[in-house]
Amino acid sequence: MASIHDVARVAGVSISTVSYALSGKRSIAESTRLRINNAVEQLGYRPNAGARMLAGTRTNIFALTAPFHAETYAPAHMAFVLAVAQASRAHDYDVLLLTQDEATSGLRRVASSRLVDGIIVLDVAADDDRVGVIRKLGTPAVFIGVPRDAEGLVCVDLDFEAAAALAISRLADAGHRAIGLIGHSPGVYARGSNFPPRFRDGFFRAAAARGIGTAFAMPERDGSSVRAAVDELYRALPGMTALVLHCEEAVQAAVMDILRERGLRVPEDLSVISACASFETDHFEPALDTIPLVAADSCTRAVELAIEQVAGPIAPRVELVPPRYLERGSIAPPAPLR
Amino acid sequence: MASIHDVARVAGVSISTVSYALSGKRSIAESTRLRINNAVEQLGYRPNAGARMLAGTRTNIFALTAPFHAETYAPAHMAFVLAVAQASRAHDYDVLLLTQDEATSGLRRVASSRLVDGIIVLDVAADDDRVGVIRKLGTPAVFIGVPRDAEGLVCVDLDFEAAAALAISRLADAGHRAIGLIGHSPGVYARGSNFPPRFRDGFFRAAAARGIGTAFAMPERDGSSVRAAVDELYRALPGMTALVLHCEEAVQAAVMDILRERGLRVPEDLSVISACASFETDHFEPALDTIPLVAADSCTRAVELAIEQVAGPIAPRVELVPPRYLERGSIAPPAPLR
DNA sequence: TGCAACTATCGAAGCGTTTCGATTGCGTTT
DNA sequence: AAACGCAATCGAAACGCTTCGATAGTTGCA
Known part of the structure; x- marks a missing residue:
């Protein structure tokens, strides 16, 4: 060599x-x-990488702490891991993968052995153990997601509240006054993942501000649970003319199947928006208006902020990425009568 | 510090x-x-990690090359990535994640800068670019999967042929003479992922050896394609009394739905085995007999072999992990008449 | 009593970079 | 012609660890 x-x-x-x-x-x-x-x-x-780390001031490695548990939706998770890896490589950084069972001890280990220059935190829970560790460590870190107490942290995320408000706004502008929301499974909310409640709360707040009636259901992954959720919404909100989907791909697909099976046409009988999904939604029949959750957006920015911090301290902040709206023709004014 | x-x-x-x-x-x-x-x-x-790398002979880091493309089934992929990470940590090794766009150049980079002690190769294609690179590099490497030309390589994988033979054997023993196979989408076979054809070929070979009739379908992910696949099997093999599923979770779920919808009871009207799935299959209704693809099995062994190679050269080999069989009551003797 | 064989410890030489002063050689300015 | 500034290059000191070869100090045995 x-x-x-x-x-x-x-x-x-x-x-x-x-x-x-x-x-x-x-x-x-x-x-x-x-x-x-x-x-x-x-x-x-x-x-030689080792010599470089020793002599230079940096290692050109980021730790990526990406826990993975029963409620994790693998495709979205993968998309974020990948996006971080790619964004990092674009700045000549490699990515060291830290998993669940090492969440806090692993962070301590790689940071205090100076193996990494910084930490990217994925899948942030409202009350996340890693927050305390990272505060103490003083290693550059960026959270993709926003913990309840973000004091002193650098966080990046899609603006889920704004996304929910955007969905409400589009539907309200089209004339809808009763809008249902299908969210994730109760387990997701219980586990304290930070974004589902943010979306839900933003949804209720925006709806309330415009005097719009709402109903909310949290189905599990299986078909019968989704069916029950749709029924529940129609029962709770009989005049429902629009539906916002903030759930996994399989659940969204199941919803579309159920609507079809009941003879409900989109958008004639029901307007539908897919919100904050990290998967493609244009294969649904019909294609759905979408407020996408673009992993690359948050991750690219997160890596940039990490790099800045490696160069020197920066001000703590929560950067929310504004939502985009993709029109695909799945919303229309509510039918005069049903 | x-x-x-x-x-x-x-x-x-x-x-x-x-x-x-x-x-x-x-x-x-x-x-x-x-x-x-x-x-x-x-x-x-x-x-200090850098000092250690420089002075010592090893870095205690493995590169994990895990490409990710359109055909990748994220949950299985995640399971393997995770299993490698956990097995590595058990030996005090960290894992550096290399992605698709850096597949070969990244390998060269991390190996020749002596950033990693070895390489774990995931999602191996029959003709995989990484094989040539790794042969030249001479860095310790373990393939999880078996490329067409495995000369000089160390590979570990589930014995997919044996798994297929095991499925056939169980069904044949129960008296079935006409068995259908639902595989992955054509794209998966076309892309050259190594294991689907191995399973398929093992299936045909074992069936032929026992004089059993077969039919094979490769549906896409969507419901209608799965429906067509089931129809196709019954058309090609009118006396079909058993079905082997070697496909993604959503497709397996769809198959079960379709059977139910057609009034076909499992196992009374049709015996079903789920083969080589990396997800839990006990939530299906009814629970299915399963030959599981246990990520931890292959990955743990792969990491062991990598560690051995770090200590010194070992003989090239293809280690096939024998399949296990989980009985859950989804196979029965064929009904006398249909 | 002397010597071999340990055991416990130390000093110093790397490992391959980065980086901080020199130093050298020229073209410019006065 | 002396003095200066600048560009290009060099030498050497870190960086923090591992490891090899000494060196005392002990023990055991002849």
Whole structure:
């Protein structure tokens, strides 16, 4: 394995010159740089990661703490893990994966052994053990999600409240006065994942502000539970003319099946919006208006903020990514009578 | 941040004594060890990861190359990633996540910069670009899955052929002579993922050996495609009395729905086995006999083999994990007439 | 009593970088 | 022609650990 010494020897310069040529931190004559680059090429030289970590001030590794439990919806989770990995690589950072059983001890370990420069926190719960650990550690960290007490933290997330308000606003503007919401399973809310309640509360608040009637159901994954949820909404809100889906793909698909089976046309009989889903919604029949949860948006920003923190402290903040709205024709004015 | 010097000073010994006390590589007086441990505790000392990598011969990090593409079934993928992470931590190894867009270049990068001690390869395709790279690199590596040309590689995987044969054998023993197979979507087979064809071929081979009639369908994820697949099987194999499911959770669920909807009782009218699924199958109604794909089995073994390779070269091999069979009462002798 | 064989400990030499002063050689300015 | 500034390069000191080869100090045995 070629070292910087070998490169220096082949190029006929000192090792510091090689280092500066490669880092660009001091000016180097064009001809020298060329010789060095040739030597690097010829020897297949790659700087030794360990030596770099030791001598330099950074490791170019982020820890990604991504717990995974029974309620986790794997596709969304994967999408975020992936987005963090890709965003990190774009800044020449690698990603070290920390899992559930090591959540807090692992953070302590990688931070205090100086294995990572910073931490990206995924799947943040309202009361999250990792918050306390990270506060103490003082290692640069970015939360993707917002814990109840975000004091002193740097957080990024989709603005779920605004997303819910946006859904309400679009439907209200179309004339709807009774809107149902199908959320995640009760377990998700119970576990304290931070975003489902934020969406739900935003939904109720925006609806109340516009004097709109609401109903809310939290089905499990299975078909019969979804069926019951739809029934429940119609019972609780007999004049319901619009539905907001804030749930997993399988549940959304089941809802669409049930509507079809009951002869309810979208959007003629019922307007439907899919909100904050991290999966594609254009394969539904019909395609649904969507307020997407774009993993790359939050993750890219999170990585940027982490990089900034590696360079030096930044002000704590909660950055909420504004929701977007994709029109696909699944909302219409309510039918005059049903 | 406390260094080994600080520990040595506080304990009143030299740094080499501290190092030996912590690594256990030379004998240290009990009293000295105690003083050192106290100092470590008191200072909250953690060895610097970079220094360790540089001075020692290993980094205690494995690269996990886990591509993710359109055909990837996220829950299974997650299960494997997680299992690798957990098995690695059990041996004091961390896991660096490499994604699709960096598949080969990332491997080269982390291996030749000596950032990782070894590589765990997930989601192996029959013809996988990573195989060639890894052969050249000479870095310890373990494939979870078996590429077409496994010459010189260390591979671990569930024995999918044996699993298929086991399914056939159980059904044949119960008296079935016409067995259908519902596989993954055509895209999965086309992409060259290694295990679906292995299962399929094992299925046909075992059936042929016992003179059993077969039919095979590859539905997409959506309900209508699954419905068509079931129809296709019954058309191709009118006397079909048993069904083997080797597909995603949603498809298996859809199949069960369709059977119910057609008034086909399991196992009275149709015996069903769920084969090589990495998800729980006991929530289906009725619960299905299952040959599970246990991520932890393969991953634990893979990590062990990686560790062995870090210590020194081992013989190339393909280790196939024998399938297990979970009885849940979803197979019965075929009905005398239909 | 002397010497071999341990045991417990120490000192120092790396490991491969980065980075902080030099130092050298030129073209400019006065 | 002396003095200066700047660009290009070098040498050496860290960084924090592991590990090899000494060196005392003890024990055991002849």
